[in-house]
Amino acid sequence: MYRTKTCGELRLSDSQKEVTLAGWVQTIRKFGSITFIDLRDRYGITQLLFNEKLTEQLDKNPLGREFVIQAKGTVSERSNKNKNIPTGDVEVLVSEFKVLNKSAVPPFTIQDDTDGGDDLRMKYRFLDLRRNAVKKNIELRYAVNRATREYLHQNGFIDIETPFLIKSTPEGARDFVVPSRMNAGEFYALPQSPQTFKQLLMVSGYDRYYQIVKCFRDEDLRADRQPEFTQIDCEMSFVEQEDILQTFEGLVKYIFKEVKNIDYTEKVERMSWDDAMWNYGNDKPDIRFEMKVANLKVEGKNLFEELNQTDFPVFNNAETVVAISVPGCSDYSRKQTDELTEWVKRPQIGMGGLAFVKVNNDGTLKSSFDKFFNAEQLKALAQYSKSSPGDLILILAGREERTRKAISDLRLHMADRLGLRKPDEFKLLWVTDFPLFEYDEEGNRWVARHHPFTSPKPEDIEVMINNNPLIENAENYLDHHYAKIKANAYDIVLNGNEIGGGSIRIFQRDLQEKMFAALGMSKEEAQHKFGFLLGAFEYGAPPHGGIAFGFDRLCAILGGSESIRDFIAFPKNNSGRDVMIDAPSTIDEKQLDELQIKLDLK
Ligand code: ASP
DSSP states (O other): OOOSSOTTOOOGGGTTOEEEEEEEEEEEEEETTEEEEEEEETTEEEEEEEOHHHHHHHHHSOOOTTOEEEEEEEEEEOSSOOTTSTTTTEEEEEEEEEEEEOOOOOSSOOSSSOOOOHHHHHHTHHHHTTSHHHHHHHHHHHHHHHHHHHHHHHTTOEEOOOOSSBOOOOSSSOOOEEEOSTTTTOEEEOOSOSHHHHHHHHHTTOOEEEEEEEEEOOOOOOTTOOSEEEEEEEEEESOOHHHHHHHHHHHHHHHHHHHHOOOOOSOOEEEEHHHHHHHHSSSSOOTTSOOOOEEEEETTEESSGGGGGOOOHHHHTOSEEEEEEETTOTTOOHHHHHHHHHHHHSTTTOOSOOEEEEEOTTSOEEETTTTTOOHHHHHHHHHHTTOOTTOEEEEEEEOHHHHHHHHHHHHHHHHHHTTOOOTTOOOEEEEEOOBSEEEETTTTEEEESSOTTBOBOGGGHHHHHHSOOOOSOGGGGGGSHHHHOBBSEEEEEETTEEEEEEEEBOOSHHHHHHHHHHTTOOHHHHHHHHHHHHHHTTTTOOOEEEEEEEHHHHHHHHTTOSOGGGGSSSOOOTTSOBTTTTBSOOOOHHHHHHHTOOOOOO
16 A cells, blocks of 8 residues: 555544655755655645654665655654644654655746746646645636536536537637548538537437537637637526526526635626626626716717817817726825826727826815816716715726727726725626627628527517618618617626626527528528538427536636636647647648648748
8 A cells, every 4th residue: 555644634633643655755854863854745745754764764865856755654743833734733753665756856846936937837737736826726626617517417407528520610719620531631620619519409309408618719819818728518498598597697606605615695786788888898897896987978979968068179089988986096196197197008908098087085176187177067077977075087088999998997907906806705797688790890791799599689580580681881880770689698797707608599490591691601601501500490499598608717716816727737828839748749741641731831
C-alpha cells in the first residue's frame, strides 16, 4: 500500500497512530541535526519530522522540491502548532521513507504566491495545477458540474451525447473544420453548439435533454474567450418561455446553494431588452447597484426640454445625450474629473469628452458648462437626472450606439471605483424580448440576433409572415417592420455577465423557411444546409425551447474571478494556442497526402 492516509486528514485525535503518507516535497527545513519536510498531496500538507539518523541519510542523498516520496511513521502532537492549516496540530515522526521519484527543479515555485509568470505557468500547466489557487478552481468547477447534473436529473432531464463531427453551417462565428480522409475533399465541422441536434431530439420525443458539452468557435479571441469552451446545454418540449425561466432560475439557485451555500430566496428580476438598453445602456446590466441612465436627448430629440433653451454646442450637435448620477462624488477634485475625462476619451470608450455637474451637499450646483446653463437650468437638469445632494452627474454626448455603450462602461467603472461590485454578492436578472433581427449594414441584410431557430414572439409571427424582408432604403432600416419584431428569447445575467441564453424555437417548416428567406438564404441554400431539420419538422415536431449556459464563465463568477482561463484545466492562450502541448502544429506530408490536401500558404 502506498499510503494509509492523505496529507490533509491527520488531526490531534490520530496521535500515536502508525501511518504511511505519500506525496510531493513542498519544503525542506534543516534544523540542526533534524529536518522538517512539508509533504503535499491534493488534500493538504502534513509536516514530517526526520530524526538525526534519517537526516544523515538525507545529507548523503538529498531530497529536492517536488520529489515524490513515501514516509512511514507515528503521528505526534506538535509543540509549535500551525493554526493556518487543518493538520497543523500534528506531525509525523518518520521511521522510514522511500523516494518514489525524483523531480527536476520546477521552473517556478509551487505555492500560493508563485514567482512564475503567466506564460511559464501555461507552459507547465501540469505543475501550475498542483498549486492551491488553481486546484480550488478546478474543484469548484467539479462542484458546479455535479450540482447541475443533480438538479437536472431530479427534474427529469437526461444527458444525451451529440456528435462532434458535423456539417459546416456557419452562422455567427466561423467553424473549425476537420478534413475527411474517407471522403476526400469533404470536411466535417466541429459544433459551435449542439443546437440542431437538441432540437432533433425534441422531434424524437426526448422532451428534457441536457449535456455539459464542449463547443467550438473559431473567433478572433477577445480577452476572455476560448476557442473551445463548455456549455450546459438544455432543451425541453411542450414549454413556453415561463416554464424555461422557472426551471433554469431553479438550476442557478440550486448551484448557489450547493456550491456557495447561498440561499437565493429573492425573486429573480426580469427586464425587457428595451428597458435594459434605456436604463443601463446595456443588455446585461449589473443590477447590484442603481445608477440608472438619464436620457436627456435620444436620436436627435430633446427629452429634457430645457435643452431647447440652451445653446451648449456639445449637446446641440449630438444625436444622444445621456447622464448618470454617481453618489458621493460631488467633491471630486479637478484632477479627478480630468482623469475621468481622459478615461472616456480612451479609444476603447471613444468619447470626445465628458461634461459634469457637481450636486453639492449645500444645495449649490457647479458644472463644467456653466457658461451655457444658468442656475435654474442646472437645477432642472439635476432634477431630471434624479440626482441627490452629494452626487456627481456625468454626462456623455455623441452618436447613439457608441454613447449608450460608453455610459454603460462609465457606470461600471464608477461602480468599481466606489466598490459597489462586490464579488460575494450575487444578483440574477432575466432579460427578455430581444429584437429578433439585427441589420448588417455591410452585408445589407438581416441577421438573426440569437440564431435562426429562434421563434418570434407569438404576437409578431403574423408581422413576419405578412411582410417582405427586403429593404428599399437601408438608411431607414429601423423603420422596417422587421426591426420591430421581438424574439421569444431570453438571457440570464449574473452580476453584469450573460451566463446563459436561449429561446423558444420555431417548430413549423413553413415558418422556419420564412426565417431562412428573411436572412437572405435561397431555398436551395436552406435545403442544402438545413434540409435535415426542415425535413424533421414535417414529422410531428413538438413545440420546444431551451437554453445554454456558459459553464466556464459561470464557474469563474462563482469563484469571484474575471478570467475563465483560471477555471479550465488546460486552457489556450490569447492566440488560441496550447503552449504546453504546442498546438496547433504542422502535420506530416504523409498525413496531408492521405487527405489529398495541398497547402498554399499565403
Ligand atoms: N445554442 C444556443 C447558443 O449556443 C443556446 C440556445 O439557444 O439554446 O447560444
